[in-house]
Amino acid sequence: MREVKTLGLLGTGVIGGGWAARALHFGIDVVAADLKPEMERWIRGAVENAERALSRLTFAPLPPKGTLSFTTDLNAMAGQVDFIQENIPEQLELKQRVLAEVSHHARPDVVIASSTSGLMPTDLQRDMEAPDRFLVAHPFNPVYLLPLVELVGGQQTSAAALDAASRFYTRIGMHPLRVRREIPGHLTDRLQEALWREILHLVNDGVATTGELDESIVYGPGLRWAAMGTNLIYHLAGGETGMRHMLRQFGPCLKWPWTKLEAPELTEELIDRMVEGTQAQSAGRSIREIERLRDDYLVAIQQVLKQFNIGAGATLRALEARLYEENAKAAREQVSAGGLWLMETHVRPEWVDYNGHMTDSRYLQVFGDATDALWRSVGVDDAYRASGRALYTVETHVTHSAEAKPLEPLYVLTRVLDVDDKRVHVFNALNRTRDDALVATGEQMYLHVDTRAGKATSMDPAVREKLAGIRASQSGLAPPKQAGRHIAMSRS
Numbered sequence: 016m017r018e019v020k021t022l023g024l025l026g027t028g029v030i031g032g033g034w035a036a037r038a039l040h041f042g043i044d045v046v047a048a049d050l051k052p053e054m055e056r057w058i059r060g061a062v063e064n065a066e067r068a069l070s071r072l073t074f075a076p077l078p079p080k081g082t083l084s085f086t087t088d089l090n091a092m093a094g095q096v097d098f099i100q101e102n103i104p105e106q107l108e109l110k111q112r113v114l115a116e117v118s119h120h121a122r123p124d125v126v127i128a129s130s131t132s133g134l135m136p137t138d139l140q141r142d143m144e145a146p147d148r149f150l151v152a153h154p155f156n157p158v159y160l161l162p163l164v165e166l167v168g169g170q171q172t173s174a175a176a177l178d179a180a181s182r183f184y185t186r187i188g189m190h191p192l193r194v195r196r197e198i199p200g201h202l203t204d205r206l207q208e209a210l211w212r213e214i215l216h217l218v219n220d221g222v223a224t225t226g227e228l229d230e231s232i233v234y235g236p237g238l239r240w241a242a243m244g245t246n247l248i249y250h251l252a253g254g255e256t257g258m259r260h261m262l263r264q265f266g267p268c269l270k271w272p273w274t275k276l277e278a279p280e281l282t283e284e285l286i287d288r289m290v291e292g293t294q295a296q297s298a299g300r301s302i303r304e305i306e307r308l309r310d311d312y313l314v315a316i317q318q319v320l321k322q323f324n325i326g327a328g329a330t331l332r333a334l335e336a337r338l339y340e341e342n343a344k345a346a347r348e349q350v351s352a353g354g355l356w357l358m359e360t361h362v363r364p365e366w367v368d369y370n371g372h373m374t375d376s377r378y379l380q381v382f383g384d385a386t387d388a389l390w391r392s393v394g395v396d397d398a399y400r401a402s403g404r405a406l407y408t409v410e411t412h413v414t415h416s417a418e419a420k421p422l423e424p425l426y427v428l429t430r431v432l433d434v435d436d437k438r439v440h441v442f443n444a445l446n447r448t449r450d451d452a453l454v455a456t457g458e459q460m461y462l463h464v465d466t467r468a469g470k471a472t473s474m475d476p477a478v479r480e481k482l483a484g485i486r487a488s489q490s491g492l493a494p495p496k497q498a499g500r501h502i503a504m505s506r507s
């Protein structure tokens with residue numbers, strides 16, 4: 016299967032827009048195709064809107080953003096992309112027809128995936144050319160913030176297509192969940208529907224309002240669900256003996272039974288109750304406003320879960336580890352070729368202050384990322400840190416000399432000014448790519464520490480040797496004039 020540089024989207028509504036935002040953010044070009052030309056404006060707006068929260072998900076160094084193009088020619092899109100994600104309306108015959116048509120125009124090693132919420136892959140791939148490269152990849156709204164994607168193969172789907180899809184979705188920060196066997200509704204929507212059906216019954220029977228039912232989740236089980244699913248939570252409910260005791264204690268209740276299996280009739284009265292209930296919950300806020308609130312807390316929750324390396328936080332942590340490693344890989348190539356160019360970046364919109372420039376704290380972030388790449392390139396990586404050793408910053412001096420405006424491409428040149436057993440003196444110069452103007456410099460002293468004892472200690476001789484090698488290779492350069500300076504007002 017092909018390496019994915021360009022993603023093709025078939026249908027650019029709510030879900031297509033979410034895929035576009037996620038892929039572009041992680042450096043994949045997107046060709047979006049929809050029958051309606053007016054969807055171009057819509058998808059560009061959707062991407063911009065998504066970027067507001069997505070840009071705060073991780074501060075790890077990202078590859079350059081992908082570019083977005085739009086077409087109403089579905090077949091032309093299919094002929095030029097490396098992976099196709101279908102997101103047209105949930106109608107079996109429509110999807111079958113469009114997937115079959117597009118499959119004749121896509122190269123045979125292009126994976127084609129459907130976002131279908133519940134249709135079966137065997138039915139969808141029926142009339143396709145090379146149906147073995149087809150699978151269902153069911154995402155969740157907002158696709159740009161929720162990492163889950165359910166992968167389901169049909170009778171003709173190859174293991175190679177599932178593996179390639181899994182790699183691609185992981186690369187754009189997702190958690191692919193392989194569904195063992197195709198069933199209508201896959202896994203998650205089955206669970207969601209069971210809850211939804213009970214909600215409809217309880218509203219229909221006048222037992223509770225939509226707001227009260229939402230309260231019954233968000234103040235309780237919802238908080239647990241973000242990191243542990245129902246099964247692990249119930250295991251805890253059984254005390255020391257876990258699930259076995261829990262089933263003995265509460266299992267008999269299943270016979271009573273509390274819940275209903277058939278959905279209620281969707282009468283006009285029930286629809287009115289649901290609509291009035293959710294309108295009251297919205298309290299005059301627009302859909303956009305509530306979406307922004309949802310996006311903000313989804314980012315915050317994932318960042319908190321990252322500290323516990325659990326659920327979506329574990330996905331985020333793995334993504335960041337990879338992004339830092341990719342940054343370091345480029346740095347290793349530079350270092351081994353005798354270069355200093357350790358990092359490329361651009362001024363992300365959220366880094367800009369009220370003066371319209373990159374704000375102070377982001378300079379430290381960029382210098383930190385460049386130094387992180389230097390450390391990893393000489394062997395101070397996750398494994399080294401896990402062994403209880405690290406390099407800690409003990410002093411920093413930043414100078415500023417030119418402006419960096421939003422989206423401005425930048426690069427960092429890194430020098431090792433000095434190194435001994437326990438200390439490394441690093442100098443980073445941040446430059447504008449368009450004119451090589453020096454934007455800022457960051458001079459930092461690092462101390463090698465035993466992190467468990469909390470004391471300075473000698474670094475691994477191999478690390479020191481590599482750093483000394485870099486320093487020696489840079490010894491012909493003139494000393495940077497900003498190095499060794501202190502802040503003072505000159506008096507004449």
Ligand SMILES: NC(=O)c1ccc[n+]([C@@H]2O[C@H](COP(=O)([O-])OP(=O)(O)OC[C@H]3O[C@@H](n4cnc5c(N)ncnc54)[C@H](O)[C@@H]3O)[C@@H](O)[C@H]2O)c1
Nearest residue numbers: 026027028029030049050102103104105130131132154156
């Ligand atoms: N909305 C959700 O929460 C959600 C979540 C997961 C999966 N899905 C699935 O994603 C798919 C799309 O759902 P959505 O909510 O984005 O729908 P949507 O109505 O917002 O978007 C569908 C888009 O497809 C376009 N379209 C229609 N026919 C087309 C054709 N023949 N060729 C190209 N484009 C065509 C429409 O113009 C529209 O822009 C569905 O299969 C749905 O089950 C939806």
